[in-house]
Amino acid sequence: MKLTINEHVEMLQVPGIRQFSNKLIHFPDAVNLTIGQPDFSTPEAVKLAGIKAIENNQTGYSHNAGLLELRQAVSSFFNWKYGFSYEAENEIVITNGASEGIDSVFRTILSPGDEVILPTPLYLGYEPIINICGAKVVYLDTTDTEFRPSPERLESLITSKTKAILFNFPSNPTGVTIEKERMNELVAVLEKYQLFIISDEIYSENTFSGEHVSFAQYEVLRNRLFLIHGLSKSHSMTGWRIGYVLGPANFMETVLKVHLYNSVCASVPSQHAGIVALNECRHTPTEMNVEYMKRRDFVYDRLRGMGLDVVKPNGAFYIFPSIKKYGIDSFSFATKLLEEGGVAAVPGSAFTEYGEGYLRISYAYAMPVLEKGMDRLEKFLQRL
Ligand SMILES: Cc1ncc(COP(=O)(O)O)c(C=O)c1O
CATH class of the missing domain: 3.90.1150.10 (Aspartate Aminotransferase, domain 1)
Known part of the structure; x- marks a missing residue:
């Protein structure tokens, strides 16, 4: 055979x-x-924290969801910057970079035959995972709307098979961000349908003029939104592999299982470095x-x-x-x-x-x- x-x-x-x-x-x-x-x-202080963790033998496994202190630092950072709150105990999972967060979320929510709407052109890290889950990608063309998704077009693509929609703003590859008004319009559509929303906001800290608007600031989406983030871009830590997923406790329980069967936990010295990045290097x-x-x-x-x-x-x-x-x-x-x-x-x-x-x-x-x-x-x- x-x-x-x-x-x-x-x-x-x-x-x-x-x-x-x-x-x-x-x-x-x-x-x-x-x-x-x-x-x-x-940043120097972050590097030193990583070195210190190794010297102090903080090199074993951590809690599968990540060190509680790091989850608290993630929670506190977003609360300070954007005013929304996630519980460190059960709404945050530390992952091996945002990449593993994306993978764990998709594998948690997708079944064969589901559809996922992706505004495009877009980063190439999503589609293969969706395909591996046996789900189907539906593109939302943004090329004639200055790379910002049109709410009408979004609504026209939603079917009974649509399981989720993913956004990535600021965007790789276009660098485009979405301003508050357009976000409000998109949220008005999303409110009407039972869909998961995955927002990869890994570039949020690299927003140049005006404030970044996060989907997590919309309370109405809170019970079905996964926020994907991490330290790779904001703190120039691509090789340290620290990402995080924030989401509602009932779904995060399963995201945590998928994550732990995949990788147990994120690198522990890197997690110690991450605490310093989020608490002491906010600027x-x-x-x-x-x-x-x-x-x-x-x-x-x-x-x-x-x-x-x-x-x-x-x-x-x-x-x-x-x-x-x-x-x-x-x-x-x-x-x-x-x-x-x-x-x-x-x-x-x-x-x-x-x-x-x-x-x-x-x-x-x-x-x-x-x-x-x-x-x-x-x-x-x-x-x-
Ligand atoms: C939009 C986007 N999401 C996620 C990632 C992956 O980030 P990480 O290094 O945290 O896995 C990248 C990396 O280029 C990216 O551009």
Whole structure:
């Protein structure tokens, strides 16, 4: 008998972004603008807390939901920043990065045949997990609404099979945020239907002007909302692997089971570092944002100067210009830009087919790198 593997796993593709970074190794002199992590160091106090935890032998397992002190720090941080409250005891689970939180939530709520609405273009970490659960993705196109989901379109996609909708604002790959008015309109639709809402707000602390509005601020959604978050972006801690899920106690009990059968608990020295990040380094993201904004303005102005159509981002560290006018698909465009122009940027098609015709540029790089990258891109476009 032939050995087979899970049929949904068999269908998984290598992410477009990975296919592209495989090419990159052959171009060591290229200006790399593909990376999706902050270029700052983890704050010193956070690093020391991690080192101290190891020295003090705090290296065993923790409670499956994470150290209570860290859960309290998460709860207190959100309460301080956004005014909503989650119980450390039973409404918060510390995960191995936001990635594992996303995985645990989807595997908790999805059954084969369910539908999940995803505003798109979007981050590539959701769809494969939904597919592994045997559920189906339904895209909500945002390309003609400046990458912000239209409430009417959202409502038109809801069927009896819709189990959940996921939002990710500020967005990877567009950098777009949603302002309060649009949030209110979306919530007015969501209120009418019994759906789970998953909000991946991992970039919330990297919001540049105006306040980030969290779905968790809407009490009316509270009993069916999962908030996904973590320290990777806000505190430049991608390698420490600390994320968290916040949600209603009755569902979090099961999220905790899924999480514990998967990974027991998050890395304990990292959890100790996380306590310091959340309690003592609350202004770290604001400091990073000063730099990100300078870079965002610079890259945005340069792209506009090159005649590219681009929505000005208000968060994260990505910008998503349209390259549609050149009439080449984004993978070929990015390949040509790499080979002939010496700049690496991620083809928009890596973020679903709705990203076709765009390029994702990360500005998580120092100014001289961005200057060189923009100069090269400009020359490349002039020759195109
Ligand atoms: C939108 C989004 N969600 C989640 C993640 C994963 O974050 P973590 O490093 O905490 O697993 C990323 C990473 O790039 C992301 O862009």
